Amino acid sequence: xxxxxxxxxxxxxxxxxxxxxxxxxxxxxxxxxxxxxxxxxxxxxxxxxxxxxxxxxxxxxxxxxx
Amino acid sequence: xxxxxxxxxxxxxxxxxxxxxxxxxxxxxxxxxxxxxxxxxxxxxxxxxxxxxxxxxxxxxxxxxxxxxxxxxxxxxxxxxxxxxxxxxxxxxxxxxxxxxxxxxxxxxxxxxxxxxxxxxxxxxxxxxxxxxxxxxxxxxxxxxxxxxxxxxxxxxxxxxxxxxxxxxxxxxxxxxxxxxxxxxxxxxxxxxxxxxxxxxxxxxxxxxxxxxxxxxxxxxxxxxxxxxxxxxxxxxxxxxxxxxxxxxxxxxxxxxxxxxxxxxxxxxxxxxxxxxxxxxxxxxxxxxxxxxxxxxxxxxxxxxxxxxxxxxxx
Amino acid sequence: xxxxxxxxxxxxxxxxxxxxxxxxxxxxxxxxxxxxxxxxxxxxxxxx
Numbered sequence: 001x002x003x004x005x006x007x008x009x010x011x012x013x014x015x016x017x018x019x020x021x022x023x024x025x026x027x028x029x030x031x032x033x034x035x036x037x038x039x040x041x042x043x044x045x046x047x048x049x050x051x052x053x054x055x056x057x058x059x060x061x062x063x064x065x066x
Numbered sequence: 067x068x069x070x071x072x073x074x075x076x077x078x079x080x081x082x083x084x085x086x087x088x089x090x091x092x093x094x095x096x097x098x099x100x101x102x103x104x105x106x107x108x109x110x111x112x113x114x115x116x117x118x119x120x121x122x123x124x125x126x127x128x129x130x131x132x133x134x135x136x137x138x139x140x141x142x143x144x145x146x147x148x149x150x151x152x153x154x155x156x157x158x159x160x161x162x163x164x165x166x167x168x169x170x171x172x173x174x175x176x177x178x179x180x181x182x183x184x185x186x187x188x189x190x191x192x193x194x195x196x197x198x199x200x201x202x203x204x205x206x207x208x209x210x211x212x213x214x215x216x217x218x219x220x221x222x223x224x225x226x227x228x229x230x231x232x233x234x235x236x237x238x239x240x241x242x243x244x245x246x247x248x249x250x251x252x253x254x255x256x257x258x259x260x261x262x263x264x265x266x267x268x269x270x271x272x273x274x275x276x277x278x279x280x281x282x283x284x285x286x287x288x289x290x291x292x293x294x295x296x297x298x299x300x301x302x303x304x305x306x307x308x309x310x311x312x313x314x315x316x317x318x319x320x321x322x323x324x325x326x327x328x329x330x331x332x333x334x335x336x337x338x339x340x341x342x343x344x345x346x347x348x349x350x351x352x353x354x355x356x357x358x359x360x361x362x363x364x365x366x367x368x369x370x371x372x373x374x375x376x377x378x379x380x381x
Numbered sequence: 382x383x384x385x386x387x388x389x390x391x392x393x394x395x396x397x398x399x400x401x402x403x404x405x406x407x408x409x410x411x412x413x414x415x416x417x418x419x420x421x422x423x424x425x426x427x428x429x
Binding site: 004005006008015016017019020021023024027029030031032034035051055058059060061062063064065066 | 384387388389390391392393394395396397398399400401402403405406407409410412413414416417418419
């Protein structure tokens, strides 16, 4: 079981966190590959629907960043 | 509480005759015992059908959404708070309403009473604090306070918060009521225990959506369960889908639920639907000091941002 | 509700804070990994 990797659905807001992710990519920074990024225009778009839907579809965790 | 019906009929007659309202929304006797139905009276000759007793548990604010007529509505404490929520959410205009406020001492839990009489109930009558049940010729007297709906036993808003007319004297509000003892008990469980607890709670659910239909807050033209692209929630009685439905509906009612008990009352299989929403109500009270529907002038906390809003869960 | 608290996290990260982004990713991944796979909430696999 130790080779199980979690799938984390990450809701990143377009203007801030997605930009940070982009910058991390440009700077060739290393980080774990477990996050599956979903770009949202703003965390105002976030809704409990997304969290529950992510879990039912198989995500192991959810991360929301604004 | 029983004498109120004369005053309700008198006020309704006056409102209809003077043309101040096009329609009165109130209760009339249902077809079976302990079930009163909502009724819409447009003509003052039909006012004798209106009733008021301890079986008027339905939340009449459910019938107000997006109506254009002038309406006189019979509203108990919890109903009036839902009317305030509707006004805040722009689903009804205050000027269109004449609210006939009815101070309420609590509604009977029909399942609890029926459960006490395994031979069925032939007749049921009530006085102010006593309920007399006739079963197979034997009459039993019950204390009304022992057979109230759960949310009524914990109610601290028995008087309507907003009204144009009052059908009876204001009643004393209960003090020192521990409204969230149930919630605290669940909060103390571990994640696994909570999972099992909710699994048992919703296992009888048949996805009839009676709770959603009875709820005054559930007025979305397309409910999230009906959305197919994307489909958030399947339609079958799959455990996970049922769980998603109940949790998500509770979250959509967060900060707006007045604990009227209509959902629990409507459930055909007797699920304690309020267990989903009470935790969220407690959280709103703790985090924002907010109780739904108390004042028509304040914006709800999920609508507004104040610098003092709790944010310590954010990294 | 039965979902472990560690599964959901929130953060504020500005566009320029890429190092913070990397740190938070590592943090969140470690937390979720420690909790184990999500077996409870997953819908049964669709039968073709």
